[in-house]
Amino acid sequence: MGSKRRILGIDPGSRLTGFGVLDFEGDRPVYVASGTIKSPDGTFPDRLKKIFESVSNVVDQYRPDVVVIESVFMARNAGSALKLGHARSAALCATFAFDVEVFEYAPREIKQAVVGTGAASKEQVQHMVVSLLKLDGVPAADAADALAAAICHAHQRKLQSQLGNDSRIANLR
Numbered sequence: 001m002g003s004k005r006r007i008l009g010i011d012p013g014s015r016l017t018g019f020g021v022l023d024f025e026g027d028r029p030v031y032v033a034s035g036t037i038k039s040p041d042g043t044f045p046d047r048l049k050k051i052f053e054s055v056s057n058v059v060d061q062y063r064p065d066v067v068v069i070e071s072v073f074m075a076r077n078a079g080s081a082l083k084l085g086h087a088r089s090a091a092l093c094a095t096f097a098f099d100v101e102v103f104e105y106a107p108r109e110i111k112q113a114v115v116g117t118g119a120a121s122k123e124q125v126q127h128m129v130v131s132l133l134k135l136d137g138v139p140a141a142d143a144a145d146a147l148a149a150a151i152c153h154a155h156q157r158k159l160q161s162q163l164g165n166d167s168r169i170a171n172l173r
Helices: 044-062 078-093 107-114 122-133 141-163
Strands: 005-011 016-025 028-038 066-070 101-105
Touching: 005 044, 005 141, 016 044, 016 141, 028 044, 028 122, 028 141, 044 078, 066 078, 066 141, 101 107, 101 141, 107 122, 107 141, 122 141
Parallel strands: 005 066, 066 101
Antiparallel strands: 005 016, 016 028
């Protein structure tokens, strides 16, 4: 990764969707922005619309080169997993109008890359994100997860370029 790349990480959720924007010049991450999109009370389609519009605005404002989104994990409750899948799809579809590459990583993969264990807690992810990015404050848990997704992708790209093979990276485009 010789040139500067901007990565937008997204941690989708039907109530809270985290986002994090990092610039990478080589291996060095530079914090740009992060936040949480709060879906309104009301109908589920209204919440999905809010996610779609908000992610679209974030992509338009920050113009990332790459979008990284957390993949759906198997929840115990099928209804919850389905809602998460819809929220993820709304966020993902919001990126399609822009010329960006889209990648996905499993939550355990992201935690492994940032904390060193796939079973890390949200607090451990927050702590490592603050440490790695040298942040003054602690981002909300969902924003920290999104920043962790961006860090994970940068690490994976570095590893793949060292191995000379991008075939293991899950590219959605």
